[in-house]
Amino acid sequence: MLFQIAWRNIWRNKARSLVxxxxxxxxxxxxxxxxxxxxxxxxxxxxxxxxxxxSHIQIHHPTFKEENDSKYTITNTDEKMKQFQADNRIASVSSRVISPGMITSPTTASGVKIYGINPSSEVTQIRLNEYVSQGAYFDSGKENEMLIGEKLAKKLKVKLKSKVVLTFTNTKSEIISAAFRIGGIYRSKNISLDEVNVYVQQKHLQELLELKPSESNEIAILVKDEKELDTIKNFSVGVVPNGKIEDWKELSPELEMIIESFNLYTYIISGIILLALTFGIINTMLMSVLERIRELGMLMAIGLNKRKIFIMIMLETFYITLIGTPIGLLTGWLTVTILGRTGINLSMFSEGLASYGFSSMIYPALDHDKYVIIVGMCIITGILSAIYPAYKALQLNPSEAIRKI
Amino acid sequence: MAQTIIDAHNVSKTFNPKTVPVHAVQNVHVHIEEGEFVALVGPSGSGKSTLLNMMGGLDEPTAGSVIIDGVEITELSENKLIDFRLHNIGFVFQSFNLIPVLTAKENVGFVLQLQHMPKAEREKRVLTLLEEVGLEDKINSKPGELSGGQQQRVAVARALASKPKIILADEPTANLDSKSAANLLDIMAKLNKEEKITFLFSTHDQRVIKKARRVITLVDGKVASDVQQIPS
Structure with missing residues (x-):
């Protein structure tokens, strides 16, 4: 009966309950x-x-990253690559030769990170070919062809087909300068990287660095299913026993931090919204209790004990929360599902977003566990909001309450 | 010899004792026997509602004791008192005080549900009670769909539901027209006669006073007179 009365009570003032x-x-x-x-x-x-x-996993010579010197290599790369390629849990794998250096144009110079890549294997790896905005992705067949970022090109005041000079140290600690021609200019979604990374043919860079064809500085692996990350890391130990094997969270701890801070952010944002809701619910339920004082007094007089009065008020709030939460959840889920497919185009802010590494197309997404957290917090809010009005109802003296006009 | 059902012994009630004390009831002794039909009368502010509330366990006396059917209710804990009221006392209030979201049937059955009466038995009793008060055709009407007289008859049926020994009624006819008031009083008088339920009214209404067999008059919180009479 209490459940029934509580349910009907919330519809006594439909407008207020609906608000x-x-x-x-x-x-x-x-x-x-x-x-x-x-x-x-x-x-x-x-x-x-x-x-x-x-990539999901990177493998280097243990000293390579500390010294930032291309003489620290992984040997027999081809053989190791074949072992990785044979594993069907791995989506793609590529090897890279990397050297820090200086790029010089007729007008200026800039520090860069030179990647010697195998263009065909990177098509499925870093997909640089998709970001080429001018020129082409290593299609000339010339060994001195180079790909640079749009921002760097602007900084160097160079154009497609311009000639630039890369200067770096080879494995014998000799300074090497080599001329390259810009075959393509790319614009990725992270402008800060575009300013630093330049890409050349791996074979040519190996020759300049005086590395053997089977030597490389980095093996990068993309896995098919991220849940397999740990097992593939273990597998990699077998393939490259002396290599330093790191997953993306180890390579970029700030990304891991983003995830952790987002979890905290979830609680803070939900907390703020629910706090505002709490006051709204308390206010409404308090009004509902105060305008029913005589009725509550009568209920106590005829034999409804205070525990049941408390439960009744709690139920009223709980019902309101229970109606609102699933509808809010459903509309929220629908919004996320639809916008998750279509995306939100913020191209008018693309420059600013790109400088922080964000894309101008945002695809809203939320893991299921976050929905569970929101539902849980809503239910807790409903319960907490009901306590004060219910407590106020308990303070009533039946004889005084009945006399209230 | 009839048994004493209510014994208010040297009962006093003072409101605001620490600020501006108002002595609503002072040293009142009242004994009411089983099956009596008593009107508690007096001018406004004479303390009749306060005395009635104390006799029903809704108010706690500042001094004195109230014994109902051998139980000193002034000694009971709050929850035990609520339970005692549920099983022993029926209340009828001036402004009906029905639960607005429940139908007449549900309002009457509410008390029985609190007593955990099985559904079939409960429904039978509710129908009997609503028939007794002449509302068998209004069982599914909510209070807002009933007239004042009909609502008060539902309140009487509710008060009777738990088969209490006592019904306390605070100005039950104050908001009713003459016809409804007469009808209600006839029902109450019949129940008093046939089921030996003790009725205690606080009232100004001459129609109620004339029906009573005993009239207790309060003035300034004290019993001014206590007389037996032949009801008209």
Missing amino acids: VISSIIIGVWAGIFILSFSWGMYKNNIDESVYIQL
Whole structure:
């Protein structure tokens, strides 16, 4: 009977209950949207970093990253690559030769990271070919062809087909200068990387560095399923026993931090929204209790004990929360699903977003566990919001309450 | 010889004892026997509602004790008192005080549900009670769909639901027209006669006073007179 009375009580003042339910719906929806939008941005940033820059796993000579010297290599790369390629858990694998250096144009110079890549294997790895905005992706067949970022090209004041000079140290610690021609200019979604990374043919860079054809500085692996990451790392130990094997979280701890801070962000944003909702619910339920004082007094007089009065008020709030939360959740989920497919185009802010490594197309996304957190927090909010009005009802003295006009 | 059902012994009630004390009831002794039909009368502010509330365990006396059917209710804990009221006392209030979201049937059955009466038995009793008060055709009407007289009859049926020994009614006819008031009083008088339920009214209404067999008059919180009469 208490359940029935509580249910009917919330419909006594339909407009008021609907306002509270609507505020819960909007609150839950807003929470989901803000979180999914933020996570969409971060996820995009992480994916860009993993798929365009880092890959899931990188293997180096143990000293390579500390010394930043291309003489620290992984040997017999071809053989190792074949072992990785034979594993069907691995989506793609490529080897790179890397050297820090200086790029010089007729007008200026800049520090760069020179990647010697195998263009065909990188098509499925860093997909640089997709980001070429001018020229082509290593199609001339010339060994001195080079790909540079749009921002770097602007800085160097060079154009397609311009000649630039790369200066770096070879494995014998001799300074080498070599002329390259810009065959393509790319624009990735991370402008800061575009300014630093330049790409040349691996074979040519190996020759300049005086490395053997089977030597490389980096093996990068993309896995098919990220859940397999740890097992593939273990497998990599067998293939490259002396290599330093790191996954993307180890390579870029700031990405891991983004995920952790987002989890915290989830609680903070949800908390703020729910705090605002709490006051709305308390206010409404308090009004509902105060205008029913005589009725509550009568209920106590005829034999409804205070525990049951408390439960009844709690149930009323709980019902309101229980109606609003799933609707808010559903509208939020629908919004995320639809916008997750179509994306939100923020191209008018593309420059600013790109400078922080964010794409101008945001695809909102939210993991299921975040929905569970939001639902849990809404239910807790409903319960907490009900306590004060229910407590106020318990303070009533039946005889005084009945006399209230 | 009839048994004493209510014994208010030297009962006093003072409101605001620490600020501006108002002595609503002072040293009142009232004994009411089983099956009596008593009107508690007096001018406004004479303390009749306060005395009625104390006799029903809704208010706690500042001094004195109230014994109902051998139980000193002033000694009971809050929850035990609520439970005692549920099983022993029926209330009828001036402004009906029905639960607006429940139908007449549900309002009457509510008390029985609190007593955990099985559904079939409960429904049978509710129908009997609503028939007794002449509302068998209004069982599914909510209070807002009933007239004042009909609502008060539902309140009487609710008060009777738990088969209490006592019904306390605070100005039950104050908001009713003459016809409804007469009808209600006839029902109450019949129940008093046939089921030996003790009725205690606080009232100004001459129609109620004329029906009573005993009239206790309060003035300034004290019993001014206590007389037996032949009801008209």
